[in-house]
Amino acid sequence: MKLLKLLFCLIVLTGCSSTPQVRSEYFYVTGRIFVPKPQTHEVRLYEAGIDPGVPYEETGRVNVWGPRETSREAIDKELKKRTRQAGADALLDVQYSQDKADELVLFGKVLSKKKYASATGRTVVFKDGSAQTQL
16 A cells, blocks of 8 residues: 555656756758758857858758746757758757747636747758758
């Protein structure tokens, strides 16, 4: 019986732990699919208005979001991971924001007022011939 109680407590406590979960999505804009880059490939992030200084081709768009307490480092890590998976070299026009979800009001009380940290950017491949497309 004690074992069952202990097991139940572990399951409940594990379910209650809250680690920020960062999510992301990628949209192709060219219709071309590129071979994913290895994890050792360094992805550069360029905030809005900064030009990489080399010729490039836009390939898609990455969106990342997580709970309000998600750190900028965690957001950047997910941006880079998704960019590598898309086979891109860099992310341009990266914009960070804090979004507020819709509020659910019931009997005059606000029941939901969640905020989300998010970022978005355009994936690009540099035109130096290093990007490989899949058939």
